[in-house]
Amino acid sequence: MQKAKGITNKFIHKWRKYGDYILLGLPGFIMLFIFRYLPMGGLIVAFKDYNVRRGFFDSPWVGAKWYNMLFMSDDFSIAFMNTLIISLLKLVCYFPVPIILAILLNELNKRYFARTIQAVIYLPHFISWAILSGILFSLFSPQLGILKVLGIEKSPLLMPGTFRWLLVLTEIWKASGWGTIIYLAAISGIDPNLYEAAIIDGANRFKRIWYITLPSISGTIVVLLILRLGNILDAGFGQVYMLYNASVYDVADIIDTYIFRVGLSTGRFSLATAAGLFKSVIGLILVLVSNRLAKIFNPDAGIM
Amino acid sequence: MKIKKMLGDKIFDICNVLFFIAFAAVTFYPFLHQLSISLSEKSRAMSGGFFFYPRGFTIAAYRFVLQSNYIFLAFKNSIIITVGGVLLCLVVCSSYAYIMSKRDLPGYKFWNFIVIFSILFSGGLIPEYLVVRSLGLTDNLLALILLGAITPFNIVIIKNFFQNLPKSLEESAIIDGARPLKIFTNIVLPLSKPVLATISIWVAVSQWNNFMRGLMYLPSRHNYILPVLIRDIVIGQSDLAVMEVQSETTGETVTAATIIVALVPILMVYPFLQKHFTKGIMLGAVKG
Numbered sequence: 001m002q003k004a005k006g007i008t009n010k011f012i013h014k015w016r017k018y019g020d021y022i023l024l025g026l027p028g029f030i031m032l033f034i035f036r037y038l039p040m041g042g043l044i045v046a047f048k049d050y051n052v053r054r055g056f057f058d059s060p061w062v063g064a065k066w067y068n069m070l071f072m073s074d075d076f077s078i079a080f081m082n083t084l085i086i087s088l089l090k091l092v093c094y095f096p097v098p099i100i101l102a103i104l105l106n107e108l109n110k111r112y113f114a115r116t117i118q119a120v121i122y123l124p125h126f127i128s129w130a131i132l133s134g135i136l137f138s139l140f141s142p143q144l145g146i147l148k149v150l151g152i153e154k155s156p157l158l159m160p161g162t163f164r165w166l167l168v169l170t171e172i173w174k175a176s177g178w179g180t181i182i183y184l185a186a187i188s189g190i191d192p193n194l195y196e197a198a199i200i201d202g203a204n205r206f207k208r209i210w211y212i213t214l215p216s217i218s219g220t221i222v223v224l225l226i227l228r229l230g231n232i233l234d235a236g237f238g239q240v241y242m243l244y245n246a247s248v249y250d251v252a253d254i255i256d257t258y259i260f261r262v263g264l265s266t267g268r269f270s271l272a273t274a275a276g277l278f279k280s281v282i283g284l285i286l287v288l289v290s291n292r293l294a295k296i297f298n299p300d301a302g303i304m
Numbered sequence: 305m306k307i308k309k310m311l312g313d314k315i316f317d318i319c320n321v322l323f324f325i326a327f328a329a330v331t332f333y334p335f336l337h338q339l340s341i342s343l344s345e346k347s348r349a350m351s352g353g354f355f356f357y358p359r360g361f362t363i364a365a366y367r368f369v370l371q372s373n374y375i376f377l378a379f380k381n382s383i384i385i386t387v388g389g390v391l392l393c394l395v396v397c398s399s400y401a402y403i404m405s406k407r408d409l410p411g412y413k414f415w416n417f418i419v420i421f422s423i424l425f426s427g428g429l430i431p432e433y434l435v436v437r438s439l440g441l442t443d444n445l446l447a448l449i450l451l452g453a454i455t456p457f458n459i460v461i462i463k464n465f466f467q468n469l470p471k472s473l474e475e476s477a478i479i480d481g482a483r484p485l486k487i488f489t490n491i492v493l494p495l496s497k498p499v500l501a502t503i504s505i506w507v508a509v510s511q512w513n514n515f516m517r518g519l520m521y522l523p524s525r526h527n528y529i530l531p532v533l534i535r536d537i538v539i540g541q542s543d544l545a546v547m548e549v550q551s552e553t554t555g556e557t558v559t560a561a562t563i564i565v566a567l568v569p570i571l572m573v574y575p576f577l578q579k580h581f582t583k584g585i586m587l588g589a590v591k592g
Contacts, residue, residue, distance in 0.1 A: 018410075020484035021403050025415065028400025031454040032418060038435045039427025045434065055438070101327075104320055113321070120328040122578055123335075126570055128513035130531035134538040134563045135334045141352075144341055144556055148352030173331060205316045238515060242535070256429075263430040264520060276428030284425045 046274040066274035076275060078250060079258035086164055086235040086254060091228060093168045098179030099221060103213055105180060106187050107205065121177025129174075133242035136170060163248040167239060174239075186220040187213060223294045230290030233283050255279050335567070342366070342560035349557055365561035375565065377526060378533040382512060384445050385529060389452035389511040390504045396453055398500065401462035402488050416463075422456045433520055447521040448529070452511045458503050465499040466492060505580045512570070530566055537562050 041056075046066060048059040070076045101121075108114040124132060138144045140155045147156070156162035190212065198208050237256035244252040253261075255275060263272025337355050345360035369375060404415050427435075432451075441447035469492065477487045493500070515531040522529060528536070537559055570577075 020488075021406070021409060023485065024399040024488060025403040028396045028454070028459070029415075029418075031396055031450065032400075032422060032456070034435070034439075035432070035451055035454055036422040036426065036456070037418070039431035040425065042427050042431030042434050045431060050434075056434070104323065107316070107320055108324065109317065113324075117324045117328050119575075119578060121331050123574070124331065126509060126513075126574065126577055127567065128515055128531045128534075130513075130515045130535045130538075131563055131566055134534055134559060135338045137538060138341060138556060138560060139334050139337055141556070143350050144352050146337070146352075146354050149354065173334075177331065204312055241516070259429055260516075264433065269430055269434060273428070273430045276430055280425055280428055287424055 043273060043277050043280075045270050046277045048270060050270040050273070052269075062270075066271050067278075069271060070274055070278070075253070076255075076258060079253045079255050082251060083233055083235045083254040083256075086167055086240070086252075087232045089164060089168050090171055090235070091232075094171050094176065095225065095228065097172050097176040099183055099217075101176060102180040102183035102187060102217075103209055105184065106213065107209070118177070118180075121180075123177075124174040125178035127174075129238040129242040132170070132174060136166075136243065140166075157243060158245065158247050160248050160251045163244070163252050167236065167243065167252075170243070171236065171239065182224065183217055183220060186217040190216045219298050222297045226290045226294045226297070230287040231283070232286060233279050338560050339564055342557055342564050344557060346557060365557040366565070368558050369561045369565055374525065374528065374533060375562065378528045378530045379569075381445060381522070381527060382530040385448040385452065385514070386508050386511040388445070388449035390507045392449055392453035393455065393458065393507045394500060394504060397455065397459045397503070398462050398493065398496070399488065401459050401466055402492060404459065404463045405466035419456045419459050423460070429516075429520075436521060442521050443524050443527055445522070445527060448511070448514065448517055451517060451521075452507060452514065455507065455510075458506065462496070462499055462503060465496055469495055502580050505577060509577065534562060534566055 045056065045059070047061060047063060048056075049062045049065075050056075050059045105114055105118065108117070137155070137157065140147060140157055142148065142153050142155060145155070156166055194212050194216075195208060198212060203211065233255060235254045235256070237254070237260075240252055240254050241257050241260065244257065256279075259272045259275050259279075262268050262275070340355035340358050341349050342365050343358035343361055343363065344355070345362050348359035351359070400415075400419075403409060404412075404419065406412065409415070426432075436442060436447050436451070441450070473491055473495070474487055477491055482490075513531060514529070515535065518529040518532040519535075522532065540555065
């Protein structure tokens with residue numbers, strides 16, 4: 001009796017101490033559980049023959065069946081290769097652009113001019129690919145488009161030879177302006193005395209950029225490069241999905257669009273989940289490795 | 305010697321300014337192209353090439369777009385998921401971030417781990433879809449509100465902000481006997497307005513532009529959100545283009561007008577967006 005009272009007292013005491021924290025944490029915990037952790041549990045579908053009527057638990061286990069199918073299929077290997085090719089193309093052609101833009105923006109003397117330029121080049125970042133793709137379709141359309149002046153009669157978005165380059169170009173259009181922000185933040189942290197000393201020593205603009213600005217932001221560049229490498233399997237789902245079409249599947253289909261098509265358009269949930277799990281696991285490994293690498297270059301970098 | 309250096313600097317400055325004018329012009333041109341087509345007459349729009357102004361000014365396409373009920377419905381749905389997502393995120397993410405920020409709370413590591421791990425690893429598209437479907441939330445705007453509200457990355461950002469707040473205010477409130485809930489609502493939240501404003505805008509922009517989930521979870525026409533409707537019109541599956549019978553418009557000018565109409569709300573809040581997004585990058589750079 002005495003003991004039971006003690007336990008109740010203890011409970012009341014604990015509730016007084018932690019009750020509010022439980023109330024605060026519970027909604028977030030429940031939502032994380034339902035919308036983040038249940039789907040992770042749902043990954044078992046990759047090893048089952050998922051059937052909508054039988055659900056997660058009663059669908060039969062099939063082992064690695066979907067993986068055998070995946071690795072045997074041409075579609076998936078094409079999607080995997082395209083993902084790598086498009087990601088690498090963007091890495092080589094897109095990645096340096098925001099760095100160069102940020103350095104040049106920093107060299108603009110007139111503040112209001114720089115602000116105006118920034119306002120214009122940041123704009124596409126805030127607009128959905130759904131809308132941007134509509135703009136691009138008419139920009140490159142054979143009837144309405146600008147290419148009519150060159151006498152080109154087919155949209156480059158429909159041609160396998162040019163499609164990937166357009167992905168790179170439109171990525172630069174949408175993201176490079178906004179991408180300058182993080183470098184501008186790094187540049188703003190440089191000690192102005194360095195520049196003054198360099199000017200006295202007679203260093204010209206290029207020398208100041210080369211010997212002061214670039215080395216000062218090289219840490220940021222390396223960290224962003226490594227983090228980008230960690231996300232190499234993300235080739236731009238929304239962008240590709242909005243811009244591609246049947247005539248360029250061979251060069252444009254990436255893992256994400258493959259999963260979307262196979263899973264939601266044809267309803268082969270298990271096969272699509274198997275592909276998704278494959279991507280998530282490789283992605284996790286790459287992110288962890290690249291985080292560790294980024295930390296070597298800059299102890300404050302990374303997400304953990 | 306000195307003159308030469310100054311000359312080199314001048315040339316550099318001029319080239320730099322010209323480069324940025326060109327870059328901004330190229331960035332902006334596609335929008336101008338679209339705006340000009342939307343205000344052009346059917347026959348003259350179809351001649352193509354570069355558009356710097358409307359050819360044969362007409363607002364017929366806009367009249368057509370604004371007659372359609374669907375665009376208003378889509379606007380309404382987009383506003384609901386945006387406002388709903390932001391409000392729910394503010395409540396849920398900030399309160400969870402608060403317990404995450406308390407190092408002396410039992411299970412500190414666990415509460416943090418489940419958030420960080422869900423940034424690194426996810427079930428992916430299909431399992432999420434299957435879960436939402438088995439909850440019976442498909443074709444319900446609530447699905448997009450709930451999914452958009454719980455973003456682990458934002459929780460981490462808010463948590464970092466909380467941990468950087470001065471401890472003294474909270475401590476003196478504890479001495480005065482205030483309960484944690486009261487400290488949270490009366491002291492911590494009012495001090496956190498900057499981070500909450502930034503997070504609200506991040507969530508609002510991602511909800512407003514959230515095409516994929518709109519396509520997956522809201523298949524019925526009356527539940528269309530704006531990006532999904534635009535996509536439908538652009539690829540010519542929507543009534544807006546199909547029913548098109550009036551002679552002054554073409555499918556293309558109507559599509560262009562729809563896109564411009566969808567851009568207007570973004571442009572209206574753009575100065576505000578730009579300011580707070582920039583702040584957010586700085587917040588993200590603060591590591592906890």
